[in-house]
Amino acid sequence: xxxxxxxxxxxxxxxxxxxxxxxxxxxxxxxxxxxxxxxxxxxxxxxxxxxxxxxxxxxxxxxxxxxxxxxxxxxxxxxxxxxxxxxxxxxxxxxxxxxxxxxxxxxxxx
Amino acid sequence: xxxxxxxxxxxxxxxxxxxxxxxxxxxxxxxxxxxxxxxxxxxxxxxxxxxxxxxxxxxxxxxxxxxxxxxxxxxxxxxxxxxxxxxxxxxxxxxxxxxxxxxxxxxxxx
Numbered sequence: 001x002x003x004x005x006x007x008x009x010x011x012x013x014x015x016x017x018x019x020x021x022x023x024x025x026x027x028x029x030x031x032x033x034x035x036x037x038x039x040x041x042x043x044x045x046x047x048x049x050x051x052x053x054x055x056x057x058x059x060x061x062x063x064x065x066x067x068x069x070x071x072x073x074x075x076x077x078x079x080x081x082x083x084x085x086x087x088x089x090x091x092x093x094x095x096x097x098x099x100x101x102x103x104x105x106x107x108x109x110x
Numbered sequence: 111x112x113x114x115x116x117x118x119x120x121x122x123x124x125x126x127x128x129x130x131x132x133x134x135x136x137x138x139x140x141x142x143x144x145x146x147x148x149x150x151x152x153x154x155x156x157x158x159x160x161x162x163x164x165x166x167x168x169x170x171x172x173x174x175x176x177x178x179x180x181x182x183x184x185x186x187x188x189x190x191x192x193x194x195x196x197x198x199x200x201x202x203x204x205x206x207x208x209x210x211x212x213x214x215x216x217x218x219x220x
């Protein structure tokens with residue numbers, strides 16, 4: 001069953017805590033992306049990776065970090081430096097236009 | 111800053127009518143244009159793309175592009191309540207980046 005998965009569906013972060021969002025794809029795509037969506041807003045690019053062991057900052061990378069050690073996996077860490085992390089986080093893979101999105105992770109701050 | 115602008119709506123149309131969704135973009139160098147549909151609480155899914163000036167039809171959907179006016183639109187014929195969603199316009203900003211508009215919310219009244 002091909003697709004892109006994200007976990008967890010909901011994530012709660014305490015003050016000063018780092019949390020990691022998982023993203024896995026079995027579509028054999030080279031490129032993967034992380035977006036943030038705030039209520040009533042479009043998607044803003046956090047990081048993207050065109051190939052294993054390489055990634056670039058998007059438009060709102062401050063307070064986030066990523067790794068790309070495997071083609072299938074592109075985890076996102078929301079660090080304590082991100083002061084307003086509450087949002088819907090979407091991972092995608094594929095070419096820039098034909099992107100397949102995972103189901104998303106909702107991050108909430110306790 | 112490259113931008114993609116959409117009216118947030120909601121655009122309300124009766125069932126069976128034509129829904130017209132509009133999008134303008136600021137970067138004259140943009141080459142590829144996409145429409146994504148996002149149901150409430152879900153991730154976006156690609157429904158149409160267009161590269162050349164003119165119209166492109168796919169079932170009940172027609173995408174229209176006018177590069178001179180920097181304008182792209184999506185027409186939905188015979189609108190159904192199941193078409194009620196937010197429609198995101200997206201434009202390629204580089205070989206590996208998409209810029210998304212904030213979306214137009216469409217409500218189709220039974």
